[in-house]
Amino acid sequence: MKLFPLIALVGCAVFAGCASTGVAQHGANATPTEKCRVTTEQEIASLFERWNQSLETGDPHKVVDNYAERSILLPTLSNKPRLTREEKEDYFHHFLENRPSGRIDLRFMEIGCNTAVDAGLYTFTYAKTGAQVSGRYSYTYHWDGSRWLITSHHSSVMPEKKY
Structure with a gap:
């Protein structure tokens, strides 16, 4: 006892x-x-729309405003990882020439404490050429106390041709 x-x-x-x-x-x-910060899948999905709308402005500065100061872009059309704001703006300056617009085809999300991952498949349509390119993507977001910013963005063209 x-x-x-x-x-x-x-x-x-x-x-x-x-x-x-x-x-x-x-x-x-x-x-x-x-x-x-409490968030929803709908809010995280809207971050892609915000990014896509910034593409449609044709202004690389507005696109890069979606990225955190400490972030990485592993772009579709370049072998060079983009770490600085200037490197990202340089990439988007060229990427925006064909007036791209993205559409999500398949999405997977994981939401944590002040972080979120949005990954899947997307298709870009280029208004200037009419071409379409399908790719894989992943965005990692971080809540900085006032807004969600991209801390990591990877994009790659689909490796296999559609039949």
Whole structure:
């Protein structure tokens, strides 16, 4: 019987420690002081639309405004990873020449604490040439306290021809 109070005390201490970490409240990706922004798949899907609308302006500066300062672009039509704002603007300056517009064909999302991944398949139609190109994509977004920004963007042409 003398063991019961000790076991109860240890159990309460363990339970109290778990409750104070914040992990149970915020998920595995959160630090104890980080406040997670609640979002939805619809909101994350709208980020592609925001990016696509910036493409349609033809202004590389507006496109790059969607990217966090510390971000990477692994583009479809270039072997060079784009890390700086200037490198991204250079890529989009050339990419925008054919007036692209994107459409999502298949989407997978994963949402975490202040981060989200949107990956799948998309098709670009180029207004200048009428050409269409299908590709794979992945966007990683981070909530910076006031808006969602792209931290990683990978895009590649589909490797197999459609039959």
